[in-house]
Amino acid sequence: MGEILDRVRLRFDSFVVERKGREVAAIIPAERLRRIEDFARRRAAELQAVQDEHVREKGHDPAEMERAIAEAAREVKAKRKARKK
Numbered sequence: 001m002g003e004i005l006d007r008v009r010l011r012f013d014s015f016v017v018e019r020k021g022r023e024v025a026a027i028i029p030a031e032r033l034r035r036i037e038d039f040a041r042r043r044a045a046e047l048q049a050v051q052d053e054h055v056r057e058k059g060h061d062p063a064e065m066e067r068a069i070a071e072a073a074r075e076v077k078a079k080r081k082a083r084k085k
Contacts, residue, residue: 007013008029017025051069055062 004013004015004027008015008027012029012032014029014032015027016023017027051065055065
């Protein structure tokens with residue numbers, strides 16, 4: 001494990017850990033993880049701002065918008081699950 005951690009730290013290598021043939025984790029440089037998390041936070045804030053603006057412009061009820069988003073997410077998950085079968 002020490003050798004793997006040295007490769008990650010010094011050479012910026014990344015490793016994917018599998019269990020029973022399925023990817024379950026990744027070992028990546030901490031700096032890369034921070035950049036990914038920062039990007040995700042910025043993107044989430046941008047999307048929230050767009051949603052808030054849409055709600056204000058269209059006069060939609062925020063709770064109604066949340067329900068619509070949740071339903072759309074369920075549909076996407078169901079389609080992904082169907083494709084995997």
